[in-house]
Structures are given as C-alpha cells and as structure tokens.
Amino acid sequence: MALTGLFLCFFLIIHLLGNFQLLLPPEEAQLQYNLYSDFLSNNLVVKIISYVLYASILVHTLDAIYLSIKAKKAKGSSYVKDKRNRASKWYSRQMMLLGTIVFAFLVIHFKDFWFPYKFGDLSSDINGNKDLYTLVIVSFQKLWYVILYAVAILALGFHLLHGFFSAIRSIGLYNPTYNRIVKSVGVVFAVAITLGYFVIPLYIYLNA
Amino acid sequence: MNSFSLLSEAINNRIVMKIHLKIWRQKNQNTKGQLETYTLDDVDAEMSFLEMLDMLNLKLAKQGERPVEFDHDCREGICGQCGVMINGIAHGPLKNTTTCQLHMRSFKDGDTIFVEPFKAKAFPVIRDLKVNRSALDEIIAAGGYISVSTGQAPEANSILVSHEEAESAFDSAACIGCGACVATCKNASAALFTSSKISQLAKLPQGKKESNKRTVDMVNRMEDLGFGHCTNTEACQVECPQDISVLNIAQMNYEYNKAKLVK
Numbered sequence: 001m002a003l004t005g006l007f008l009c010f011f012l013i014i015h016l017l018g019n020f021q022l023l024l025p026p027e028e029a030q031l032q033y034n035l036y037s038d039f040l041s042n043n044l045v046v047k048i049i050s051y052v053l054y055a056s057i058l059v060h061t062l063d064a065i066y067l068s069i070k071a072k073k074a075k076g077s078s079y080v081k082d083k084r085n086r087a088s089k090w091y092s093r094q095m096m097l098l099g100t101i102v103f104a105f106l107v108i109h110f111k112d113f114w115f116p117y118k119f120g121d122l123s124s125d126i127n128g129n130k131d132l133y134t135l136v137i138v139s140f141q142k143l144w145y146v147i148l149y150a151v152a153i154l155a156l157g158f159h160l161l162h163g164f165f166s167a168i169r170s171i172g173l174y175n176p177t178y179n180r181i182v183k184s185v186g187v188v189f190a191v192a193i194t195l196g197y198f199v200i201p202l203y204i205y206l207n208a
Numbered sequence: 209m210n211s212f213s214l215l216s217e218a219i220n221n222r223i224v225m226k227i228h229l230k231i232w233r234q235k236n237q238n239t240k241g242q243l244e245t246y247t248l249d250d251v252d253a254e255m256s257f258l259e260m261l262d263m264l265n266l267k268l269a270k271q272g273e274r275p276v277e278f279d280h281d282c283r284e285g286i287c288g289q290c291g292v293m294i295n296g297i298a299h300g301p302l303k304n305t306t307t308c309q310l311h312m313r314s315f316k317d318g319d320t321i322f323v324e325p326f327k328a329k330a331f332p333v334i335r336d337l338k339v340n341r342s343a344l345d346e347i348i349a350a351g352g353y354i355s356v357s358t359g360q361a362p363e364a365n366s367i368l369v370s371h372e373e374a375e376s377a378f379d380s381a382a383c384i385g386c387g388a389c390v391a392t393c394k395n396a397s398a399a400l401f402t403s404s405k406i407s408q409l410a411k412l413p414q415g416k417k418e419s420n421k422r423t424v425d426m427v428n429r430m431e432d433l434g435f436g437h438c439t440n441t442e443a444c445q446v447e448c449p450q451d452i453s454v455l456n457i458a459q460m461n462y463e464y465n466k467a468k469l470v471k
C-alpha cells in the first residue's frame with residue numbers, strides 16, 4: 001500500500017510538471033505539448049515506468065479493497081452511541097471513499113485522453129505529432145468538465161493529506177522530529193498538488 | 209477552620225445529580241443484547257463512574273434484578289480492566305483517563321449516559337459490559353518477552369542505555385492492556401497495543417536480539433486473531449489512557465519490514 005501509494009505520488013509530480021506546458025502561450029504550447037507527448041509514448045524508460053504505474057494503480061486498489069474487507073470482518077456489531085469520530089480526521093477514515101472517487105475519475109481520464117491518444121485517430125499538428133493539445137483544450141471549454149475535475153482533485157488532495165504521512169509511517173519512520181517534518185511536507189505536498197492540478201483546467205476554461 | 213467544619217461544609221456543598229443510564233445488557237455471547245434504561249436520583253458528583261455503577265447494582269440487587277456486570281480491579285487507573293464505551297467514547301469524555309478515574313463531576317444533572325461494552329470481533333461479550341480480552345494476552349504470549357538468559361545483574365556501565373532510550377522504552381511499557389485502542393479504531397486494529405510491547409523491547413539491549421522473530425510472531429498472531437489493519441488514523445492514541453504514542457506503530461512497522469527484508 002505504502003510503496004504503491006508513494007509511487008503514485010511520485011507520478012503525480014512528474015505528470016503535473018509535464019502538464020504545466022499547457023500554460024504556455026497557445027501556439028508554443030500546442031507544438032511543445034504534442035512533442036512532449038510523442039516523446040513520452042516512444043521512450044522505452046517511460047514505457048517501463050508506465051507499466052509500473054498501471055500495476056501500481058491496480059495493486060493499490062486491490063490492497064484497498066482487501067483492507068476494507070478485513071476491517072469489516074474485524075469490527076464487532078456497531079455502537080448504539082458512537083462518538084469515536086472526535087479522535088481522528090474525517091479524511092483519514094474515508095480513504096476508501098476518496099480513493100473510489102479518484103478511481104472513477106481515472107477511468108474517465110483514461111477514456112477521454114489516454115485511449116484516444118493511444119488508439120483513436122487524432123489529427124496531427126504542423127510538426128506531424130498527434131494533436132493531444134487541442135483535445136485537452138476543447139475538453140476543458142465545458143464548465144461541467146472543469147467542475148468534475150475540481151471534485152476529483154479535491155478528493156485526491158484529501159487522500160494525499162492523509163496518505164503521504166501514513167505511507168511513511170507504514171514504511172517505519174519512527175523518529176519524532178522527522179515525523180513532524182514528514183507531516184508538514186505532506187500538507188505542503190497535498191496542497192501543492194491540489195492547486196497545481198486545479199490551475200490547469202481553470203486557466204484553460206478562463207482563456208477560452 | 210477545624211476539620212469538622214470542613215467536613216460539614218463539604219456535606220452542605222454536596223452536588224447531587226439525577227442521572228439517566230442506557231446500559232447494554234446481554235446475557236451471554238450467544239444472545240442478542242440491547243440497551244436498558246435506568247435512573248439514579250442521588251448520584252454524588254464526587255463519585256467515580258464505577259461507584260455510580262456500584263450504586264446502580266445495589267439498587268438492582270435490592271429489587272431482585274440481575275446486577276450489571278462490568279470489569280474492574282485496581283480502581284486506580286493501572287490495571288486496565290475497567291474499559292467501557294461511555295457516550296460512544298472509550299473510557300468516557302476525558303482524554304487519557306481510565307473509566308475508574310472518571311468522576312461524575314464530568315457530567316451534568318439530568319444527563320443521559322450511554323454505557324456499552326468494547327466491540328470488536330476479537331473481543332466477544334461475556335456478559336453485559338464485560339468482554340473477553342484474552343486475545344491481547346495471546347499476542348503477548350506469541351513473543352512479548354525475552355527468552356535469552358540475562359544472568360546476574362550486569363555491571364551497570366558495561367552496556368550503556370541512553371537516558372532518552374530508557375525513558376522512551378518506559379513510555380512504551382506503560383500500556384495497561386485495556387483495549388481502548390481496539391474499541392476506538394475504525395479497523396478494530398490492535399496495532400497500538402502490540403507495537404507498544406514490540407518497541408519497548410526493541411529499544412533495550414536485552415530485547416534487541418530477538419526483535420525480528422518477536423515482531424513477526426506477534427504481528428502474525430495479531431492478524432490471526434482477527435484484528436484489523438492499521439491505517440494510521442491515530443484515533444487510538446487520543447483515547448488511550450496512557451497516551452501511548454502512535455510512533456510505536458511506526459517502529460513496529462520498521463521492525464517488521466526489517467525482519468522481512470533480512471529473511
């Protein structure tokens with residue numbers, strides 16, 4: 001869980017940095033983004049990493065389902081009066097729900113961008129690269145699509161707010177000082193990822 | 209002021225409350241339980257929670273009814289026997305206190321108090337508020353000890369233990385085995401309990417030697433007994449009467465991962 005989760009975190013950073021190219025002036029962004037996408041889909045190292053990524057999503061999700069089933073089995077009958085929530089953060093208890101939202105989003109995300117790019121017939125830009133840029137820009141002209149993204153990214157943000165430090169604990173860092181640092185880094189990371197991923201669709205929508 | 213006037217002042221200032229109780233009654237493990245309502249008219253604010261239950265039981269006994277069974281032993285916060293859910297919180301509303309150290313002054317006149325047993329698959333109800341927590345003993349039996357012969361007391365300076373390490377091991381050793389962590393955890397995990405023993409021993413030279421085997425054995429036993437998995441919600445430490453740190457769990461994970469890697 002921790003290893004797959006942290007790998008996904010690592011991917012989130014790389015993916016975000018790549019996507020920031022969408023914020024360049026339009027003509028430049030189009031050519032550069034399409035060139036970048038072409039580079040990614042033809043590079044062997046990236047190919048290997050992408051298989052690790054698919055595997056991570058799968059293993060992480062299966063592990064999540066396994067842990068949820070285990071927790072359900074371990075629980076006794078429920079309390080009539082239950083105030084246990086005071087002792088923990090809501091998002092730490094709702095990792096499965098947040099993860100499910102992220103997963104549903106990933107399905108849509110793959111269907112709308114990954115699948116057309118890999119298997120659909122996209123038109124080409126003047127350099128002859130598949131024009132993923134235009135597909136992305138057109139998609140984010142729709143308000144409901146931007147809102148869908150916002151919801152999913154917010155869910156991801158809360159997932160990371162708990163997930164990042166939790167993963168480090170699961171691996172076994174127990175020094176109190178380092179743990180305080182990890183917690184702060186986790187908050188910064190979750191906020192940065194949330195804002196970063198939200199800025200892109202918002203920028204495209206507002207500049208339409 | 210002499211002691212007599214102090215006493216009479218205390219008696220005159222006595223706060224008496226009416227308390228409604230909704231208590232879980234369950235004949236045995238195989239029957240279904242339910243909440244029963246009782247009312248006590250003259251609960252003294254200075255009574256402990258268990259004394260209030262004693263008062264209820266006295267009343268029930270006089271009426272020829274079966275008293276409410278609950279666990280308790282030391283009544284001074286050190287044995288870990290007295291855990292129950294009070295208004296949906298393990299050991300009641302105060303932080304880091306056992307049920308026996310909770311007093312009725314934490315409640316108000318006219319309050320309704322829900323009292324339920326700790327609930328987890330690994331903690332079957334024996335009767336009413338009393339649950340079987342032997343599963344925790346079984347985890348300790350799986351490795352929560354040192355089996356190497358340590359011989360005579362060694363020369364104190366031959367094996368150095370830093371003050372910080374000694375204090376930290378002592379903090380981990382403070383667990384009283386009450387089970388509040390399990391009852392509070394949404395996953396019914398016994399990670400805090402198990403890790404407190406594992407890291408207490410791993411911090412000391414006598415315990416370090418067997419740490420790999422101990423950790424794997426205890427963690428496996430914990431899983432076999434049907435406890436859930438820790439997902440670091442940290443609720444356990446908040447409700448733990450001994451404020452056992454969740455970092456013990458991180459150390460248990462470290463010891464476990466290390467043991468698996470060297471194997």
Ligand code: HEM
Pocket residue numbers: 001002003004005006008009012060061064065067095096098099100102103159160162163164166167168170171438439440
């Ligand atoms: C980009 C996608 C994702 C990232 C970056 C991510 C990251 C993480 C991280 C770092 C953890 C902490 C691991 C640990 O405590 O050992 C975690 C836990 C968890 N994840 Fe994800 N995750 C993602 C997607 C998902 C999905 C799709 C699901 C489920 C459908 C999911 C369900 C869970 C659950 C239930 C936990 C709780 C386990 C725990 O707290 O230890 N996650 N995630």
Ligand code: SF4
Pocket residue numbers: 288382383384385386387388389390400401404444447448449450451452
């Ligand atoms: S860790 Fe705390 S809550 Fe858990 S059994 Fe020990 S004393 Fe009780």
Ligand code: FES
Pocket residue numbers: 279280281282283284285286287288289290291306307308309
């Ligand atoms: S009765 Fe011993 S800790 Fe409460």
